[in-house]
Amino acid sequence: MSDPIYAQTWYDENSIKPPKPSDFSKKLDKYDFAVIGGGLAGLVLSLKLSQGGATVAVFESKTIGSGASGRNGGFCSTGWAASSIKIKKTLGLEKAEIFEDLGVRGFEWMKKQVSKPRYQKVNAKYGELNLSLSNFQNKKDESSLSPDDLKRYLVSSRYKSGSINKESFQFNPLNFMRILMEECLENGVHIFENCSVLKVERSQVINSFELLTEKCQKFIAEKVTYATGGYGGLCASELDRILLPIKTFVAVTDPLPDILKKHIRTEFMISDNRRAGNYYRLLDEERLLWGMGISALGNKSISKIKRDAFRDLKSHFPKLVEEINALGLTFQYVWSGLMGYSRNFLPYVGELSPNRYAVAGFGGHGMNTAPISAICLSEFLLGNRDSLNGFDEIMHLPHYGNVGKVAAEIIYKYLSMKDFISEYKPIILKYDR
Numbered sequence: 001m002s003d004p005i006y007a008q009t010w011y012d013e014n015s016i017k018p019p020k021p022s023d024f025s026k027k028l029d030k031y032d033f034a035v036i037g038g039g040l041a042g043l044v045l046s047l048k049l050s051q052g053g054a055t056v057a058v059f060e061s062k063t064i065g066s067g068a069s070g071r072n073g074g075f076c077s078t079g080w081a082a083s084s085i086k087i088k089k090t091l092g093l094e095k096a097e098i099f100e101d102l103g104v105r106g107f108e109w110m111k112k113q114v115s116k117p118r119y120q121k122v123n124a125k126y127g128e129l130n131l132s133l134s135n136f137q138n139k140k141d142e143s144s145l146s147p148d149d150l151k152r153y154l155v156s157s158r159y160k161s162g163s164i165n166k167e168s169f170q171f172n173p174l175n176f177m178r179i180l181m182e183e184c185l186e187n188g189v190h191i192f193e194n195c196s197v198l199k200v201e202r203s204q205v206i207n208s209f210e211l212l213t214e215k216c217q218k219f220i221a222e223k224v225t226y227a228t229g230g231y232g233g234l235c236a237s238e239l240d241r242i243l244l245p246i247k248t249f250v251a252v253t254d255p256l257p258d259i260l261k262k263h264i265r266t267e268f269m270i271s272d273n274r275r276a277g278n279y280y281r282l283l284d285e286e287r288l289l290w291g292m293g294i295s296a297l298g299n300k301s302i303s304k305i306k307r308d309a310f311r312d313l314k315s316h317f318p319k320l321v322e323e324i325n326a327l328g329l330t331f332q333y334v335w336s337g338l339m340g341y342s343r344n345f346l347p348y349v350g351e352l353s354p355n356r357y358a359v360a361g362f363g364g365h366g367m368n369t370a371p372i373s374a375i376c377l378s379e380f381l382l383g384n385r386d387s388l389n390g391f392d393e394i395m396h397l398p399h400y401g402n403v404g405k406v407a408a409e410i411i412y413k414y415l416s417m418k419d420f421i422s423e424y425k426p427i428i429l430k431y432d433r
């Protein structure tokens, strides 16, 4: 049975051909920078460093975009994995403002990228419907939707109100990664795929590190950055102590012509405002991409994720599931991926020890935050000492291994319970009277 973390995704079968990675025979004797991890953070960092005149090598365990950056929900909006309230509590008002502004800048950077003609294949579509499952409160502003307004967009009695954000966009993240890879290669970045970094040691070459990779290839670089997301653990023990690998799950249905649009009548991407909510959107051929849940412990099988997805979808769209079942259709693609989460949900961006850096830990909100963090780090590495201003107040606490995983699972269950109570509170109170 294939591991859901590496299982074939809908994107794998519906994306452009990947560019050819660099040839090992072309490697330089020494690089200015080695970047470990070919996700969004690693590639943006490499692109910016090479545009600044540095020689850069990227090392990716598998292929570019095989980590979270090429297998996620494809939602891009402002904000961070931590809520605004949590950010203010952790950083204080002044720093929080700088930090929140970075989230907006990251979003603007992505928006500019996807608007370039060469990124056309990422198929960016604007508009997000954000839904609430708790009781409708009076209309707040123009964008607020009442239960009656909602009927124009979907058929589900579970949602009580909503709002539309016209700025956020959805896109094909694997295509994004492959086009970004092309840009990096054109700018002279060397990208080595299927090349896990196993060890980083001080080199005999003065002021340098030696990176030992799979297949016993050795590389020399002056500075090393870990952009390993939730997939790290092999070579930076400091990061391993701070970031927990957390799984999350995506399922994509068979094509549902004539059925899907009766129930979900909008091309907007959709999410709900629960602490542990769902996100979903329509793909080509009238398929539904359904994103759900997190887990810190154990390994869910493909069939278990599929069962969970059906149960979850049914609880929001029971009639849709009835029709899917009646036609013998199912979820054709099911996968998971890893995200790096710190205890305060904030990333690690900066120095680990002299000439060793990290840009990782973007949780479930990386599409804007990973690029802006990488841009800030690149500016710092190219000589602008103030560019990590937003990140320098972040305290990083150890998660204590399995204790941290159990705690994360308990917190997720607790938040789900709070979501449940706030959704059903009005009904519970009614029967209590």
Ligand SMILES: Cc1cc2nc3c(=O)[nH]c(=O)nc-3n(C[C@H](O)[C@H](O)[C@H](O)COP(=O)(O)OP(=O)(O)OC[C@H]3O[C@@H](n4cnc5c(N)ncnc54)[C@H](O)[C@@H]3O)c2cc1C
Residues within 6 Å of the ligand: 036, 037, 038, 039, 040, 041, 042, 059, 060, 061, 062, 063, 065, 066, 067, 068, 069, 070, 071, 072, 073, 074, 075, 076, 077, 195, 196, 197, 198, 227, 228, 229, 230, 231, 232, 233, 234, 235, 248, 249, 250, 291, 336, 337, 338, 339, 359, 360, 361, 362, 363, 364, 365, 366, 367, 368, 370
């Ligand atoms: C299923 C899923 C759905 C998500 N949905 C969304 C969404 O809709 N919107 C959003 O904003 N965010 C979403 N996220 C979060 C987002 O995808 C991540 O925050 C973001 O992609 C992190 O980027 P990264 O570059 O830090 O990590 P990654 O993209 O995971 O890249 C890290 C890379 O490092 C490589 N690596 C690790 N160790 C080594 C080593 N020793 N040697 C060489 N290579 C190594 C890995 O193979 C991996 O490719 C989702 C995440 C998942 C998993």
